[in-house]
Amino acid sequence: MTVVITGATGNVGGNVVAGLLERGVPVRVTSRDPGGAVFPAGVEVAPADLTEPESLRAALVGADRVFLYPRMQDPDALVAVLSEAGVEHVVLLSSSAAAAEGVEDDFNGGNLLRRIERPLAASGLTYTFLRPDTFAGNASAWRHTIRASGTVPLPYPDSVQVPIHEKDIADVAVVALTTDRLNNAAPVLTGPERITLREQVAAIGAAIERELTVVEQTEAEAREFFGRFMAPRFFDAILGAWRASVGATPEISPEVEKITGHPGRTFARWAVDHADRYR
Structure with missing residues (x-):
């Protein structure tokens, strides 16, 4: 298994990388500036930019699963690249706002994330939508x-x-990336x-x-x-x-403890x- 991590310099993505390395999972991270970021030893770094989906193709070669940071301009094009690359499972860092009532009117938050979730759910790829509440x-x-x-x-x-620690989000992401327990699931996560x-x-x-x-x-x-x-x-x-x-x-969600065991x-x-x- 090779896992590609986008947004690896972020608070959640960095902890996802650490959690996978602890489990001995091969990790490849993407970066718009591979020479400008420092990653842990043993991590493969590939140049790519989520705002330019075609740039991801080389990074996805041989990848089974992808952790997707939601900074993109063309979700449909990105989903097409993921599908054509043979990726099996995409774990998206979404938000509880994507599940909120009236999300269609929330242009600044939940609706943008739902616009990313929809093509992934319709693509035939296995997915997990992580929906944390307040960070x-x-x-x-x-x-x-x-x-x-x-x-x-x-x-x-x-x-x-009910603020959630970024390490708890990352721990759930690692479960989703290394098991089938969260296939096609969208857990809402809180502290x-x-x-x-x-x-x-x-x-x-x-x-x-x-x-x-x-x-x-x-x-x-x-x-x-x-x-x-x-x-x-x-x-x-x-x-x-x-x-x-x-x-x-x-509401306090039980999902973190149920999924991670802690x-x-x-x-x-x-x-x-x-x-x-x-x-």
């Missing part, structure tokens, strides 16, 4: 103000989430606990042994502040999700694992 890693956006002033500006600090943004800030403070302060913002203040880092349409979607989840009880990692564990980001 714990979203809290990395707070690192600059934490380092500078020990504060985190937030408009809805009591928004409730093991409900936790507010305010509690996440406190967990990061505990991890770095520093008292942090949440600075509550109005929506207007938040738009001005976060507008420096992201386009308004993306932040408006995030703001709406935060607003709607204040006092909510989002409980999902808590946000506190994530904060300890990434404490250096905030120091």
